[in-house]
Amino acid sequence: MKYLMIGASAVALMALPAIAQTAAPPSPDRAARWNAPQTRADLEKKIAERFAAADANKDGAVTEAELKARAEARRAEIDKTVAEARTRVFESMDADKNGQVSRQEWDSHHAGMKAKWKERRETASADGKDRGAWMKGGRDGRKGHRMMHRGGHDGFGGFGGGFGAKWIESADANKDGRVTLAEAKAKPLARFDAADTNKDGTLSPEERKAAREAMRAERRAERGDS
Numbered sequence: 001m002k003y004l005m006i007g008a009s010a011v012a013l014m015a016l017p018a019i020a021q022t023a024a025p026p027s028p029d030r031a032a033r034w035n036a037p038q039t040r041a042d043l044e045k046k047i048a049e050r051f052a053a054a055d056a057n058k059d060g061a062v063t064e065a066e067l068k069a070r071a072e073a074r075r076a077e078i079d080k081t082v083a084e085a086r087t088r089v090f091e092s093m094d095a096d097k098n099g100q101v102s103r104q105e106w107d108s109h110h111a112g113m114k115a116k117w118k119e120r121r122e123t124a125s126a127d128g129k130d131r132g133a134w135m136k137g138g139r140d141g142r143k144g145h146r147m148m149h150r151g152g153h154d155g156f157g158g159f160g161g162g163f164g165a166k167w168i169e170s171a172d173a174n175k176d177g178r179v180t181l182a183e184a185k186a187k188p189l190a191r192f193d194a195a196d197t198n199k200d201g202t203l204s205p206e207e208r209k210a211a212r213e214a215m216r217a218e219r220r221a222e223r224g225d226s
Contacts, residue, residue, distance in 0.1 A: 035209070036205070037208075038208060047184055067165075093105050173186065
């Protein structure tokens with residue numbers, strides 16, 4: 001019997017991209033949330049929650065050091081999730097549990113996966129479900145990728161992992177190296193108020209869309225894009 005002599009990490013590196021290629025488009029529920037009306041109070045609450053999570057020592061201010069520590073903890077969590085996914089992929093292929101994946105085991109595993117995906121598609125189609133429905137249950141391999149994008153930016157002033165020193169510099173109005181909750185709210189709320197063209201305290205789907213387009217145009221102008 002020919003063996004591929006593939007280790008767990010190598011198997012995962014080849015298998016996970018294949019899983020990622022089957023990613024479904026944004027679900028209707030996600031699109032609905034993205035385009036749903038947003039109130040000023042909701043935005044303030046969201047900022048306060050993220051601020052509290054970032055303020056590790058609970059002194060009422062967020063520093064660059066706290067953001068770096070938060071980002072490192074998030075990366076460690078992602079690494080753990082990906083490592084666990086790699087182990088599951090390898091173990092599901094290594095049918096005889098000898099620490100190696102043979103060509104027969106490789107082909108058998110992928111044939112089984114193909115059959116499962118076909119069954120899910122047919123079942124979802126028969127039930128009238130969208131493509132996202134039959135994808136459920138096959139997304140564990142992308143959990144780490146989703147975590148990287150979780151809670152980072154809401155279009156009006158998210159912060160945390162990924163913002164770091166640039167966010168501190170932008171939000172720190174008095175330039176003391178610390179961002180208070182009031183400073184964290186200032187620019188996002190100002191952007192909200194600018195987008196709230198009818199001044200009713202709620203951004204309609206149309207106002208949110210216009211605000212996103214204006215922000216994209218602003219970023220393109222900053223980059224010098226035509």
